[in-house]
Amino acid sequence: MKRVAVIYGGWSSERPVSLSSGRQMAEAARQAGYDVVEIDATRDLARQLAEAKPDAVLNGLHGPWGEDGSVQGLLEIMGLPYSHSGVLASALAMDKLKSKAVYRSVGLDVAEDRRVTRAEAAAAHALKPPYVIKPVNEGSSFGVLIVREGTNSPPQELTGDGWRYGDYLMAEEYIPGRELTVAVLGDRALAVTEITTLRDYYDFDAKYAAGGSQHVIPADLPARVTQAAMDASLKAHQALGCRGATRSDFRYDEQKDRLVILETNTQPGMTPTSLVPEQAAYRGMSFVELVAWMIEDASCQR
Template sequence: MVAVLMGGISAEREVSLSSGRMCAAALREAGYPVVEVDAGRDLPHVLLKHSPDVVFNALHGRWGEDGCVQGVLEWLGLSYTHSGVLASALTMDKERTKAVYRAAGLPVAESRLAARAEVEAAHPMAPPYVVKPYNEGSSVGVYLVMEGANRPPRLAAEMPATVMVEAYAPGRELTVSVLDGRALTVTDIVTDGWYDYDAKYRPGGSRHVLPAELPKRIFDACMDHALTAHRVLGCRSLSRTDFRWDEARGMEGLVLLETNTQPGMTPTSLTPEQAAHCDISFPDLCRRLVEDASCDR
């Protein structure tokens, strides 16, 4: 039996519920008996009650993909999908992820961590720049401060005490999924504005062009960089790495933004589209993740 973890307690709960339901349906289609689990603080008790053979982790955001649930599952001795404790914790910390990128020679935008009080008092770097939590996903809590802004942003109360400030990387939004050690393809994400939470998850919020229409050297660099990021971060089975590319600067305009160890599995998500482009159906994608589940790495 496969227990599909979904929902949870993070800011990305609704996205996770959508991902989880879609994955549960696909696994049933693939022939697996499935139980859907809305992961709350009683999760260990619920999992011991169901005693699944494999846990399919469809959680998003803090607690679900930052190494915490992965640690619980290892403590319980349950095999689970996606990356292990270390890679999950590392990729959720955007600044530490970028330190690993830099050590591997991967291109990144200038960034640093700053206290929210410092950010609100004065521009922490010359605009344009982006302010965001250093440990959330799905563009939750992202502030874009454009050139000419008279004052720094006023951050919402739920923003953490420490935030990430990153030089704004102009250009096209690109992404590459890696599955079982293979880069699938490059997607060009086309929006009318910032690729924010609404653009990611609202039907019609963005348009995905795949394979992306790019110069071959840029396309190949994205594929190679995504594979390198997957490897040096210690990811398992599946990951997705996001890029920005400024066409005017050629290869120097390509930077990595972040790597996601548990890409979304919603109707508008990028990884299922890339898998389908490579003739991997959604049930087959979910099956592959289950077959690669582990409890010791």
């Protein structure tokens, strides 16, 4: 019986999401017939893995260290096959500015952006409002600030000691329109989901709180837009060098008929409200089958 270490938790701001994702993946892996060892990752993860002696690692970590190439590098050094993307693809996708450079290189439409320090963004408008401030290396919408049209001053949330998301940020053109997302498994885009929420934007609570958002699958879009989103998600996955499961997020501005890619998630969530399991189910793949697919995909990486 194949022994699988499911690593989750960790110490990033996305720890609560990772705990939920990892525990559910561990249970699904058991149902699929694997010998599962659950590991709440610490900074002594190498020892934890050495003691577990797994045949493969199912990575349920989210955020810095878990999905930015750091843990992936450790697993490479230890010679352990692991799920999801490798070192370089993980690092590229986690860095919003670098991933957008890759998107541009393959002809994908991206929002205008500018790299700024926290001090610069707090002192003066980084772009003409409306625009968005995003940490360069965070997920789950942590630290995202929307500066509305007509706002006189830059976001004051960036001042003081309460800011926890680093000193280097991206100011990005605000793209109005519909929130879309597309999952990729291996070499196949699954579907297009539209996400709606009553909140100001698709923030952490909209993503993970019960009732925080509604997912419409398949999204009610013209066929050509659906195909364009699926093609773009696969192109982004391949251009970044990703493997396994990813999920790319888009905004579609109907008035301008403009489809803009925002980012690619190399460690998409696996919680009750997560989008990748929904799209897999829409394609006839149960959650247990999805987890087993990720484990076997990891095992092929030796």
